[in-house]
Amino acid sequence: MLARALLFLVFLAMLAGAYWAGDHWAEPDDAAARVETGWHVPLQQPDRIVLTWAGDPAATQAVTWRTSVDVPSGVGQIAVSEDGPDFRDKHRSVQATTERLETDQGEAHYHSVRFTDLEPDTMYVYRVGDGAEEGGVWSEWNQFRTPKSETAPLTFLYVGDAQNELYSFWSRLVRQSYLSAPDAAFYIHAGDLVNTANRDAEWGEWLKASGWIHRMLTAVPTPGNHEYAKQETGPRTLSEHWRPQFTLPENGPDGLADTAETAYWFDIQGVRVVVLNSNREQEAQAEWLHEVLADNPNRWTVVTHHHPIFSASEGRDNPELRALWQPIYDQYGVDLVMTGHDHTYARSNLVSGASVQEGPAGTVYVVSVSGPKMYEVDREDWMVRAAERTQLFQAVTIDGDELLFSSYTARGELYDRFRLRKRPGGPNELINEIPETPERLP
Numbered sequence: 001m002l003a004r005a006l007l008f009l010v011f012l013a014m015l016a017g018a019y020w021a022g023d024h025w026a027e028p029d030d031a032a033a034r035v036e037t038g039w040h041v042p043l044q045q046p047d048r049i050v051l052t053w054a055g056d057p058a059a060t061q062a063v064t065w066r067t068s069v070d071v072p073s074g075v076g077q078i079a080v081s082e083d084g085p086d087f088r089d090k091h092r093s094v095q096a097t098t099e100r101l102e103t104d105q106g107e108a109h110y111h112s113v114r115f116t117d118l119e120p121d122t123m124y125v126y127r128v129g130d131g132a133e134e135g136g137v138w139s140e141w142n143q144f145r146t147p148k149s150e151t152a153p154l155t156f157l158y159v160g161d162a163q164n165e166l167y168s169f170w171s172r173l174v175r176q177s178y179l180s181a182p183d184a185a186f187y188i189h190a191g192d193l194v195n196t197a198n199r200d201a202e203w204g205e206w207l208k209a210s211g212w213i214h215r216m217l218t219a220v221p222t223p224g225n226h227e228y229a230k231q232e233t234g235p236r237t238l239s240e241h242w243r244p245q246f247t248l249p250e251n252g253p254d255g256l257a258d259t260a261e262t263a264y265w266f267d268i269q270g271v272r273v274v275v276l277n278s279n280r281e282q283e284a285q286a287e288w289l290h291e292v293l294a295d296n297p298n299r300w301t302v303v304t305h306h307h308p309i310f311s312a313s314e315g316r317d318n319p320e321l322r323a324l325w326q327p328i329y330d331q332y333g334v335d336l337v338m339t340g341h342d343h344t345y346a347r348s349n350l351v352s353g354a355s356v357q358e359g360p361a362g363t364v365y366v367v368s369v370s371g372p373k374m375y376e377v378d379r380e381d382w383m384v385r386a387a388e389r390t391q392l393f394q395a396v397t398i399d400g401d402e403l404l405f406s407s408y409t410a411r412g413e414l415y416d417r418f419r420l421r422k423r424p425g426g427p428n429e430l431i432n433e434i435p436e437t438p439e440r441l442p
Contacts, residue, residue, distance in 0.1 A: 040204035042068040042108040046139040048207045051218045054247050057268045058120040058149040062247035064112040065128050074111030075131035081123040081143050101244045103200035110244035120149035142215040151270030153399040157184045159370035160340030161192035166205035169372040173410040174210045177393035190340040191224025191306025197239035198229045222275045224306040253288040272298040276305035293332035301334045308339040312346035312367040314378035329363045337365045343375040345387040385416040387440040
């Protein structure tokens with residue numbers, strides 16, 4: 001009787017479209033289901049609009065969007081924002097670069113423009129479309145503020161892997177993060193934005209989940225291993241969506257095609273931000289990283305890449321990467337390294353030296369996860385605070401000689417916090433402000 005009852009439950013679940021996922025019933029892949037409804041079909045109306053930087057953040061802004069191939073070219077329009085609608089008569093137009101992308105759901109056009117000669121610390125409005133003033137197809141007017149050109153207080157957001165069930169489960173987190181830090185200047189995504197590199201529906205889910213946020217807040221992405229697609233022969237290749245969807249700095253290592261627009265850096269309000277591609281050409285990036293950090297006039301330096309220097313989950317250590325990149329972080333006094341990949345949360349004290357887990361100087365290393373795919377934490381001595389089965393986002397504020405790092409749950413509750421303070425002629429001081437709530441571990 002029991003066996004028959006279990007079979008009957010399985011049959012009912014199959015009818016409902018559910019399946020057993022190890023320890024829980026799970027719905028079928030949302031992205032796949034929505035393909036059938038035409039959710040991700042490109043239209044003449046611009047969609048998948050994303051702000052990025054390809055040049056100086058204080059003087060430039062890039063924007064990328066998608067249309068159907070019925071729109072042969074694109075145009076971006078920009079003006080200084082005003083309190084009323086009269087800016088519409090003062091805009092300037094910039095012709096887009098357009099490329100065709102063949103995906104698993106058909107063809108689309110991706111358009112990108114680079115707005116230049118912008119004034120620092122100024123709010124602008126922009127829209128994108130087909131360029132026709134009369135009867136044209138345009139996006140809404142969006143707005144953004146350029147950063148200041150000098151050192152000034154700065155806030156940004158950072159998340160680890162989104163990856164799975166993006167629209168269903170990641171949406172609430174990315175939206176809560178914006179509510180928690182509406183003054184953020186940019187948003188770091190530390191790899192594995194999607195699960196299947198060339199699956200168009202998943203990129204559509206990622207962009208629908210964040211809604212209009214990246215139409216107003218600049219995205220700073222780094223690729224994870226899931227942004228690389230398996231091939232029948234040869235190594236994995238970068239997602240065909242990456243370069244059409246993001247317009248990023250091309251100041252990475254010279255002559256390394258596989259890291260173009262995946263390894264880059266920019267300066268913003270007294271902070272140097274370095275994005276590395278931990279999937280490819282690690283030694284060549286190490287040489288380039290020496291150059292980027294040796295000639296660095298900024299007081300603060302933060303780095304992001306996908307694979308952790310210190311891993312938080314069992315069986316996922318990266319000793320070769322640690323041996324290659326951590327001595328450079330030590331040499332140049334990198335303040336903070338933000339990673340993903342391990343689908344857990346772990347944060348270090350000040351770490352200096354590949355074999356030293358705690359010390360008076362060094363870098364703070366963080367592993368975090370924002371999507372619903374979860375692993376178990378392999379608790380080690382270097383971890384000051386850890387968590388598993390918890391979706392998190394992080395807000396970082398840098399003001400003068402102090403950096404404030406706060407990690408929040410998807411509900412906006414503080415989970416971890418620390419401060420770094422610069423000391424003249426000495427190492428950073430780390431001040432832990434961990435809330436009294438217990439760690440989210442078994």
